[in-house]
Amino acid sequence: MSSVIQASAPRTLPKGLPQVAALLIVFLVNWLVFRDFFALRLQDGRLFGSLIDVLNRGAPVAILALGMTLVIATRGIDLSVGAVMAIAGATAAALTAEGYPLPVALAAAAGVGLACGLWNGILVAVLEIQPFVATLILMVAGRGFAQLITEGQIITFVSDGFAAIGSGSFLMLPMAVMIALVMLLITHLVVRYTALGLFIEAIGANVRSSAYAGVGTKAVTIAVYMWCSLCAAIAGLIVTADIRGADANNAGLWLELDAILAVVVGGTSLFGGRFSLVLAVIGALIIQAMNTGILLSGYPPEYNLIVKAIVVLAVLLAQSPVLTAVRAVLRRKA
Amino acid sequence: MQPTRERPELLEIRGLTKGFPGVLALDHVDFTLHAGEIHGLLGENGAGKSTLIKVLTGVFRRDAGTVRLDGQEITARDPADALSLGIGTVYQEVNLLPNLSVAENLFIGRQPHRFGLVRTGEMRRRAAELLSGYGLAIDVANPLGSFSVAVQQIIAIARAVDLSAKVLILDEPTASLDAQEVESLFEILKGLKARGIGIVFVTHFLDQVYAVCDRITVLRNGRLVGSKPIAELPRIELVSMMLGRELADEALHRNQRPAVTGEPLVAFKNYGRRRLIEPFDLAVRPGEVVGLAGLLGSGRTETAKLIFGVERADSGQAFVDGKPVRIATPRDAARLRFGFTPEDRKTEGIVAELSIRENIVLALQAQRGWLHQIPRGKQEEIANRFIKLLDIRTPDAEKPIGLLSGGNQQKALLARWLATEPRFLILDEPTRGIDVGAHAEIIRLIERLCEDGLALLVISSELEEIASYSDRVVVLRDRRHVRELSGAEVSADTIMTTIASH
Numbered sequence: 001m002s003s004v005i006q007a008s009a010p011r012t013l014p015k016g017l018p019q020v021a022a023l024l025i026v027f028l029v030n031w032l033v034f035r036d037f038f039a040l041r042l043q044d045g046r047l048f049g050s051l052i053d054v055l056n057r058g059a060p061v062a063i064l065a066l067g068m069t070l071v072i073a074t075r076g077i078d079l080s081v082g083a084v085m086a087i088a089g090a091t092a093a094a095l096t097a098e099g100y101p102l103p104v105a106l107a108a109a110a111g112v113g114l115a116c117g118l119w120n121g122i123l124v125a126v127l128e129i130q131p132f133v134a135t136l137i138l139m140v141a142g143r144g145f146a147q148l149i150t151e152g153q154i155i156t157f158v159s160d161g162f163a164a165i166g167s168g169s170f171l172m173l174p175m176a177v178m179i180a181l182v183m184l185l186i187t188h189l190v191v192r193y194t195a196l197g198l199f200i201e202a203i204g205a206n207v208r209s210s211a212y213a214g215v216g217t218k219a220v221t222i223a224v225y226m227w228c229s230l231c232a233a234i235a236g237l238i239v240t241a242d243i244r245g246a247d248a249n250n251a252g253l254w255l256e257l258d259a260i261l262a263v264v265v266g267g268t269s270l271f272g273g274r275f276s277l278v279l280a281v282i283g284a285l286i287i288q289a290m291n292t293g294i295l296l297s298g299y300p301p302e303y304n305l306i307v308k309a310i311v312v313l314a315v316l317l318a319q320s321p322v323l324t325a326v327r328a329v330l331r332r333k334a
Numbered sequence: 335m336q337p338t339r340e341r342p343e344l345l346e347i348r349g350l351t352k353g354f355p356g357v358l359a360l361d362h363v364d365f366t367l368h369a370g371e372i373h374g375l376l377g378e379n380g381a382g383k384s385t386l387i388k389v390l391t392g393v394f395r396r397d398a399g400t401v402r403l404d405g406q407e408i409t410a411r412d413p414a415d416a417l418s419l420g421i422g423t424v425y426q427e428v429n430l431l432p433n434l435s436v437a438e439n440l441f442i443g444r445q446p447h448r449f450g451l452v453r454t455g456e457m458r459r460r461a462a463e464l465l466s467g468y469g470l471a472i473d474v475a476n477p478l479g480s481f482s483v484a485v486q487q488i489i490a491i492a493r494a495v496d497l498s499a500k501v502l503i504l505d506e507p508t509a510s511l512d513a514q515e516v517e518s519l520f521e522i523l524k525g526l527k528a529r530g531i532g533i534v535f536v537t538h539f540l541d542q543v544y545a546v547c548d549r550i551t552v553l554r555n556g557r558l559v560g561s562k563p564i565a566e567l568p569r570i571e572l573v574s575m576m577l578g579r580e581l582a583d584e585a586l587h588r589n590q591r592p593a594v595t596g597e598p599l600v601a602f603k604n605y606g607r608r609r610l611i612e613p614f615d616l617a618v619r620p621g622e623v624v625g626l627a628g629l630l631g632s633g634r635t636e637t638a639k640l641i642f643g644v645e646r647a648d649s650g651q652a653f654v655d656g657k658p659v660r661i662a663t664p665r666d667a668a669r670l671r672f673g674f675t676p677e678d679r680k681t682e683g684i685v686a687e688l689s690i691r692e693n694i695v696l697a698l699q700a701q702r703g704w705l706h707q708i709p710r711g712k713q714e715e716i717a718n719r720f721i722k723l724l725d726i727r728t729p730d731a732e733k734p735i736g737l738l739s740g741g742n743q744q745k746a747l748l749a750r751w752l753a754t755e756p757r758f759l760i761l762d763e764p765t766r767g768i769d770v771g772a773h774a775e776i777i778r779l780i781e782r783l784c785e786d787g788l789a790l791l792v793i794s795s796e797l798e799e800i801a802s803y804s805d806r807v808v809v810l811r812d813r814r815h816v817r818e819l820s821g822a823e824v825s826a827d828t829i830m831t832t833i834a835s836h
Binding site: 194198199214216 | 668669682683700707
């Protein structure tokens with residue numbers, strides 16, 4: 001797949017190079033400020049270390065980025081993922097605290113997530129409300145729903161099974177990382193081994209031509225928003241399991257912005273069309289690696305936001321079509 | 335009849351030239367507008383009407399030529415500057431602010447104020463007074479968007495005129511109005527004309543041209559074809575100026591084929607949609623080419639879009655193989671094995687960013703459903719087969735389709751539908767904007783498809799072309815199917831006289 005894309009665009013940088021390079025540079029800087037950054041140790045059958053920490057902490061945003069990539073590829077946006085995380089976490093925590101078995105709690109959270117996505121999808125695809133506004137509704141109202149579920153309290157629960165989602169491990173890796181990998185794999189299979197990927201890219205690049213070609217643009221758009229909300233629900237479960245409690249006010253707060261950032265850093269245009277799931281996940285890791293690096297360096301976390309902005313700017317500049325054109329002109333003159 | 339020639343020259347355009355990469359949109363065009371004159375500006379697609387207006391109002395810079403207003407040479411920097419110079423423009427899609435009140439729209443940027451505060455009451459009083467001069471008694475405090483397009487247009491006109499416009503340009507103002515609304519708009523135009531305002535009226539409706547214009551200027555392919563007082567310009571001459579052909583001495587028509595008989599594959603009875611196209615009857619048999627001819631805006635594309643389910647019919651019934659069917663979306667039409675290559679290739683046809691392969695398999699894949707992905711190898715085989723069959727010029731199937739020339743894009747779009755093995759193909763201007771070689775190939779392809787037993791509905795502005803391959807030709811005028819020509823009647827001349835008759 002990637003070799004084909006390179007062949008069709010020989011004049012631009014190989015796809016994914018800016019993102020991978022940025023991730024390596026951030027890793028390198030982390031190593032400079034903290035020499036043990038790459039050190040790994042095995043304890044109780046699980047790997048520990050700063051690198052593992054980046055993966056583990058980055059997992060929720062990486063999962064959000066998967067769904068967000070598909071939404072953005074259809075030329076949409078989903079601002080409600082943070083709120084959906086809170087709703088799903090609150091649902092699962094409340095059911096667990098009331099003694100329901102784990103599968104029921106998880107299924108309920110996933111169901112609530114899908115329902116949220118259906119709502120967003122109908123607003124966008126059927127009622128043709130601009131995605132920004134349509135999902136803003138749930139972004140605002142969703143946190144209210146979550147607070148209604150938790151009745152304004154932080155619901156804590158005792159359930160080793162649920163807690164394992166946040167702090168357990170599998171095949172030496174933290175459970176959250178495994179979940180993110182499985183979600184990446186499933187999402188990849190669903191979009192690339194069916195025709196959905198083609199339909200999503202066609203809709204994002206030209207929704208009218210796609211509809212004229214007989215593509216069920218509304219159904220595909222709704223499905224994409226549902227998948228995005230399902231990803232958000234899963235990320236919400238991880239965050240909730242991690243702290244063994246549902247905090248309706250803070251769970252997933254502002255994470256929609258990190259997810260959008262991860263997708264954009266991953267090279268998927270906000271104008272829709274071509275998308276890459278793997279690069280979006282790398283985008284999420286770049287963001288998390290910077291967060292971790294600043295913590296490790298001992299600088300106050302306030303720097304985090306500024307450094308983040310600079311790195312994001314650098315990655316975006318590397319992809320800017322205007323700068324690519326300027327480079328081409330300079331080369332011709334030279 | 336106004337003695338326009340004795341009136342002073344208000345706007346004088348001489349030698350106006352404007353080029354875009356690869357095309358000369360305006361080539362030394364002259365245009366003269368007198369005060370108190372309604373001047374029709376006509377021409378088919380790509381004639382240069384919009385470019386002329388855009389250069390005049392400062393949207394584009396001109397490359398050469400002069401523009402004089404009241405004898406003074408002017409150059410508008412942008413539309414606001416043009417308005418301050420005295421040239422106001424009202425577009426089909428009103429370019430005011432629908433969320434603001436009517437009064438605010440009329441006085442935006444020049445609200446009456448006192449002590450830095452807007453005097454809303456005063457503004458509303460003046461707005462109501464202004465509009466009453468146009469026969470509009472509406473509540474000016476309501477948002478502009480709550481009124482019909484016709485009312486919004488009158489408000490836009492009132493605003494332009496009130497801002498000291500001497501020249502008023504109306505770009506297809508009647509395209510979305512009904513007959514009565516058009517009538518009241520014309521009354522207003524006549525009132526403005528009596529006040530000495532010069533009006534440039536762009537339209538595609540010949541009846542309206544003859545109802546209201548004093549003088550007509552026709553452009554074609556960026557050049558001035560001619561400018562004449564309406565009284566000296568019979569309809570047939572106007573149509574021939576627009577289409578760029580004279581009545582031929584001997585009627586040219588196709589090699590006579592035996593008339594196609596048999597049951598129609600598709601039929602439409604009393605099929606129509608309000609404000610889009612008057613109800614029509616149409617039937618196409620397998621192996622038959624039916625042409626749709628008419629001027630731009632006559633309802634050809636609207637007919638195609640209605641048939642393909644892009645627009646929903648509000649009257650009549652569609653039949654396939656004699657059985658009633660419902661076509662509410664393009665997806666429905668595609669399921670009935672219809673295909674449609676739209677006139678506007680860029681925005682409705684190709685998905686520019688995707689590869690030729692993906693564009694070709696898109697309709698077939700959509701029909702198979704998302705679960706049944708066409709294997710990559712099969713996709714490549716389909717794409718390469720059509721690239722070869724239709725001679726699409728490209729190094730490989732993975733190139734983004736947007737990088738191909740117009741003719742090759744058109745062939746790829748044909749391939750998209752041929753891959754679905756359609757029974758009925760609708761081709762809207764299949765040869766527009768493509769080079770001569772590809773042009774001939776597409777016509778040969780149409781004839782070949784017809785021999786293979788496809789039912790074809792083809793729209794074209796090229797009368798010779800449409801007469802050469804059509805078994806029957808439906809002529810449209812002012813959004814109505816006015817006449818169906820068949821057999822020996824199918825000739826460019828008959829089509830032209832039918833378009834011009836009334």
